[in-house]
Amino acid sequence: MKKAKKVKVSVVIPTLNEKENASRLVSKLLQIGKANPMDLEVVVVDDDSQDKTGEFIRNKFRGKKVRVFIRRKSRGLGTAILHGIKRTTGDIIVGMDADFNHDPNLLPRLVRNLKNSELAVASRLAKGGGMEDWVRIFPTYVFNSFLYWVLRFPTMDNMSGYYAIRREHLFSLPLKQMYVGYGEYHLRLVYLAKKKGMRIAEIPYYSPKRKYGESKSRLVNMFFKYLSVSFNLFLEREIKND
Ligand SMILES: Nc1nc2c(ncn2[C@@H]2O[C@H](COP(=O)(O)OP(=O)(O)O)[C@@H](O)[C@H]2O)c(=O)[nH]1
Ligand SMILES: [Mg+2]
Structure with a gap:
């Protein structure tokens, strides 16, 4: 029998x-790659870490x-993430x-x-998901509920930073404008994916500490930054000429 082509x-x-x-x-990802019908590569982008993470992984x-x-x-x-994406x-x-x-x-x-x-997002706030860090649960839940119910964001967890997307769909988005700053790229990703009509699957997961x-993360700074990015996406002021 012909073997199915690995993705x-x-x-x-x-x-x-x-x-x-x-x-x-x-190590874990390489194991997962072997145990599943996929051909998996890992792309690490290190910002010259003092502990030499990059060199250590490379060796x-x-x-x-x-x-x-x-x-x-x-x-x-x-x-850093965009640097990696471009090299995948x-x-x-x-x-x-x-x-x-x-x-x-x-x-x-x-x-x-x-x-x-077209986009699969891991979600701490979908039914069955959760997070161990109790300091962050409440603000994460309140902020995401606001995004979902008021600003019409597409998912219950719009800031997870864990997602899978097909190459052509990702590259159809304005990546240079999306992947700037800190974790707010995820807000742009889900919002713009929805705007493009992509179907978004939300998969529950538990986030341990x-x-x-x-x-x-500097949580207070992040809060104000994420709020401003979210409003600007909603008001269509975040991305130019998309
Ligand atoms: N290359 C790079 N990675 C970063 C930078 N800041 C954070 N990270 C990585 O981004 C991920 C999320 O950061 P983390 O501190 O865990 O954020 P938190 O989960 O919100 O507390 C981790 O893999 C970090 O090592 C950065 O400036 N450059
Ligand atoms: Mg973290």
């Missing part, structure tokens, strides 16, 4: 001082389908964090969901 999946992971997490995550996974890009001059989460070769692109806030075991399910949708390293 080629590229996972883009931004890192900043994530040596412990990133090395465990990449540890030499000869595997892991490519590491170390940005010596540029900084910032959004542009897969038909499906997955975005996720390095710190296990995003459960790698969910990846095959996200990919499978692209059969009936990170075990190693530290969060780089």
Whole structure:
């Protein structure tokens, strides 16, 4: 019998001082790739971490389908992810964090969901999902409810940062304007995907706390930034000439 063609999946992971997490995550992803009908490559974009995350991953996974890009001059989460996206070769692109806030075991399910949708988003707030960090649950829930019910955002969790999308659909979006700043790229991604008429699947997942390293998020700054980006998307002032 003829073997089914494996789908080629590229996972883009931004890192900043994530040596412990990133090395465990990449090992896990390579295992998941082997155990599922997919041809998986990992693309790590490191912003010249002091703990040498980039160099460490590059050496540890030499000869595997892991490519590491170390940005010596540029900084910032959004542009780091775009740097990685541009260098992917897969038909499906997955975005996720390095710190296990995003459960790698969910990846095959996200990919499978692209059969009936154009964008599959992992969601902490869909039925069956959740998060361990109780300090963040309440503000995350309130803010997302506001986005969903008032500003008509398409998902219950519009800031998860964990998603799968087909290459041609991702590249049909204004990537340079989307992937700037910190985590607000995800707001732009779901909002613009909806505007383009893409079907969005929301897959529940439980987000555990990170075990190693530290969060780089500055929550108060993020709140005001996310609020302003959300309003600007709603008022069609966020993206020029799309
Ligand atoms: N390349 C790069 N990665 C970053 C930067 N800031 C954060 N990250 C990575 O982005 C992901 C999410 O960051 P994290 O601090 O866990 O955010 P939190 O989950 O909101 O607390 C992690 O994989 C970080 O290592 C950055 O400036 N550059
Ligand atoms: Mg995190």
